[in-house]
Amino acid sequence: MADEVDLYDDRGNQLASNVPLEAISPLKNPAIKKIVNLTIRTGAVDLAKLENKLATGTIAGKGMVIRGVGHDFPILANAEAIAEQVEDMLRVSEDDDTNVELMAGGKRMLTQVPSARILSDYSVGLTAAMGALTHAIIDVCDVSMWEAPYVHAAVWGMYPQDPDPADGAVKMLVDVPIKNEGPGFVLRNIPVNHLAATVRKRAMQGAALAMILEEAAQFEMGNCMGPHERGHLLDLAYEGLNANNMLRDLIKENGKTGTLADVVYSTVERAKADGVIKPLKEMPSGFVVYDADDMQLWNAYASAGMLAAVCVNCASMRAGQPVPSNIMYSCCLMERETGLPGPDFGMAQGASVSSSFFSHSIYGGGGPGVFYGNHIVTRHAKGQFIPCFCAAMCIDADTMYFIPARTSALYGEVLGAIPEFAEPMKAVAEGAQEIM
Numbered sequence: 056m057a058d059e060v061d062l063y064d065d066r067g068n069q070l071a072s073n074v075p076l077e078a079i080s081p082l083k084n085p086a087i088k089k090i091v092n093l094t095i096r097t098g099a100v101d102l103a104k105l106e107n108k109l110a111t112g113t114i115a116g117k118g119m120v121i122r123g124v125g126h127d128f129p130i131l132a133n134a135e136a137i138a139e140q141v142e143d144m145l146r147v148s149e150d151d152d153t154n155v156e157l158m159a160g161g162k163r164m165l166t167q168v169p170s171a172r173i174l175s176d177y178s179v180g181l182t183a184a185m186g187a188l189t190h191a192i193i194d195v196c197d198v199s200m201w202e203a204p205y206v207h208a209a210v211w212g213m214y215p216q217d218p219d220p221a222d223g224a225v226k227m228l229v230d231v232p233i234k235n236e237g238p239g240f241v242l243r244n245i246p247v248n249h250l251a252a253t254v255r256k257r258a259m260q261g262a263a264l265a266m267i268l269e270e271a272a273q274f275e276m277g278n279c280m281g282p283h284e285r286g287h288l289l290d291l292a293y294e295g296l297n298a299n300n301m302l303r304d305l306i307k308e309n310g311k312t313g314t315l316a317d318v319v320y321s322t323v324e325r326a327k328a329d330g331v332i333k334p335l336k337e338m339p340s341g342f343v344v345y346d347a348d349d350m351q352l353w354n355a356y357a358s359a360g361m362l363a364a365v366c367v368n369c370a371s372m373r374a375g376q377p378v379p380s381n382i383m384y385s386c387c388l389m390e391r392e393t394g395l396p397g398p399d400f401g402m403a404q405g406a407s408v409s410s411s412f413f414s415h416s417i418y419g420g421g422g423p424g425v426f427y428g429n430h431i432v433t434r435h436a437k438g439q440f441i442p443c444f445c446a447a448m449c450i451d452a453d454t455m456y457f458i459p460a461r462t463s464a465l466y467g468e469v470l471g472a473i474p475e476f477a478e479p480m481k482a483v484a485e486g487a488q489e490i491m
Contacts, residue, residue, distance in 0.1 A: 056285050060298035062484040065259035067303050070484030071491075076288045078487035079296060081271040086486030090264075090475050091271050092170065094242065095177035096152075098184045098225040099469035100164040102137075105209060105224045106130040114209040116222045126205055128196040134161035140191035145183060147171040158469055165469045166225065177241060178232060184225045185210050226465055228253075236429050239276030242268040243428030247441065251424070251448040252459040252467030253476050258366055258449040259297060262442035264479040266295030269428055269438040278437055289355035290439055294362050296480055301325060301356070305363035315368045315381060319388040322360030331356055332393060344394035358398040358439040361385045365443040366450065375423045375451035378444055379411035398439050406436040422455045424448045424462065 058076040063069050081087045108114050109128050112121040130137065134157055142155035147169050154167035166184040173179055189210045193203050212222035219231050230244045245268060254260040270291045273279050279287050292298035305325070309317045326332045327345075331353050335346035347353040364385035365378055386397035386404035397404055409432035410423075426433055428441045448459060459467065475482040 056288070058285070058289065060292045060296075061300070062292075062480070062487065063297045063300040063303060064480045064484075065257060065297065065303065067300055067307075069300075070481060071488050073491075074484070074487045075491065076285065076292065078491055079292055079483060080284075080288060081267070081274050083490060084483055084486045085489055086475055086479075086482035087267055087271060089486075090267055090479065090482070091242065093167065093473060093475065094228050094245075094268065095173065096168045096170065096180045097470060097473070098166040098168075098180060098227050099465050100166060100184075100188065100224050100226070101162070101465050102130055102134055102164055103162040108209045109205060114205060116213045116217075124205070126202055128192065128198065128206070130192060130196065131161055133195045134164070136195045137188070137191045138164055140194060141166065141184070141187040144187040144190060145169060145172070158472065163465070163469050165472070176232065177229065180229075181220070181223075181225055181227050181231070185220065185223055188224060228466065228470065230429075234429070236431070236434055239272055240429050240434070242272040242275065243434065243441070246425050246427050246462070247444045247448050248424035248457065248459040248463040249466045250445050252463035253470045254449065254479070255467065255471055255477070256449040256459060258370075258446040259302065260477075260479060261445040261449040262362055263295045263297075263483075264476065265445040266291055266438060266442040267479055267483065269441050270295070272428065273438050286351035286354060287438060289351055290358050293355040294358040294439055295442060296483060298355075298359075302359045302363055305360060306366050309363070309367050310370070313367055315364045315385055316388055318360060318364040318367050319385055319392055322356060322363070322389065323392050326353065326356045329356075332395065335394070342394075347395060350396075353395060354398060354400065357386075357389055357395075358403075360389065361398045361403065361439065362443050362446060366446055369447045369450045373450065373452035374454040375444075375447035376454065378423050378447035379407045381447075382407035382440065382443055383411065399436050402436045403440050406433050406440050409433075422457045424451075424455055424457045424459065 056076045059073045062071045062074055109126045112124040138155050138157050145168055146153040151169040151171055153169040156165045168180045168183045172183050189207050192206050198206055210224045212220040214220035218233050228245045228249055229241055235244050250265050251261050254264055270287055273287050297303055305321050308321050332345040332347045335344045337343050365381045368381045389397045413432050423444045426444055470476050
């Protein structure tokens with residue numbers, strides 16, 4: 056791959072120039088590899104909530120209360136000692152990458168299980184942390200053998216009766232393996248709201264983080280073999296990492312008075328000016344059909360245009376609700392403006408129809424913020440789709456029932472403190488420069 060791009064941040068500042076496309080590959084870029092590594096190793100613990108659960112008997116799952124049972128274990132008062140023991144139990148060797156940190160005055164705790172513990176299954180990022188936390192609380196708070204099962208239940212939730220410890224004390228971005236749709240879906244099984252909260256609701260940064268994980272998943276799913284690898288990296292560069300400042304230019308050009316169609320027109324004009332597309336023939340009606348010598352590069356331009364259209368239109372109403380229809384009509388207009396296929400060669404448009412039905416129509420299940428690439432109606436698109444949903448929920452001014460603050464505050468507070476998660480565009484650019 057001979058392609059080179061310049062990478063810019065969400066404020067239009069150049070981060071790196073003449074970056075070879077391979078340098079942003081999830082297989083080579085050290086920042087992307089670290090983001091993926093931390094995603095499957097990092098947990099967030101709400102110690103204050105855990106202490107309250109034990110005090111009120113609301114353990115073992117949603118809506119389940121053990122009446123008359125309350126245990127006033129001084130978890131917050133002993134947070135430092137508990138964190139120290141958790142780290143000591145998790146650590147495999149003295150110089151490994153184990154990390155346990157207290158945050159929010161000792162009310163929250165970040166856990167990073169060492170890479171050495173991940174032998175064959177990323178679930179150890181969850182199970183090892185829960186196991187260590189259980190033992191630490193029992194030891195530090197001097198819990199008797201009769202009361203220890205309550206601590207276990209509060210930390211592990213309904214596991215093992217339910218293989219999904221959804222009400223457990225340790226929360227991770229990724230979900231348990233049983234909830235993955237198939238091979239390679241681990242990094243696509245992260246709700247949009249979690250990512251929006253992690254980047255503090257900044258649209259382009261959220262889209263970048265979402266696309267980094269989505270495209271890394273494409274590599275794991277076997278979709279980036281041979282000639283397809285370049286196409287996916289171009290999509291990541293232009294839509295996710297603001298290559299050549301194109302994404303921000305499209306948003307800025309149309310941000311004040313532009314409509315969704317205006318963004319499409321701007322995208323097409325940019326593609327024409329850069330020589331990405333050229334007239335093929337003029338129809339009797341005067342309609343010009345375009346052609347592209349490099350269809351993968353056109354797809355990257357179209358994908359960036361789709362995200363820009365979502366940002367402009369959702370921002371105009373300060374709401375994330377229209378993201379499925381924004382995707383649908385930006386794809387549709389792009390096809391009709393050029394005669395060329397839209398983003399993901401029609402997959403994005405198709406996924407937008409079904410996701411619109413699930414979030415807005417008869418079903419009305421939960422809104423854009425609870426979607427993820429693992430969902431039955433969004434899994435068909437290959438990386439370009441979910442970043443648009445994440446950007447929309449970053450822009451949303453809390454008009455939805457399921458907002459990041461409601462569903463994902465803990466992730467924002469704990470995981471948002473990790474530089475690679477908070478500033479993914481900067482991290483990837485710096486990672487690319489390391490290996491150039």
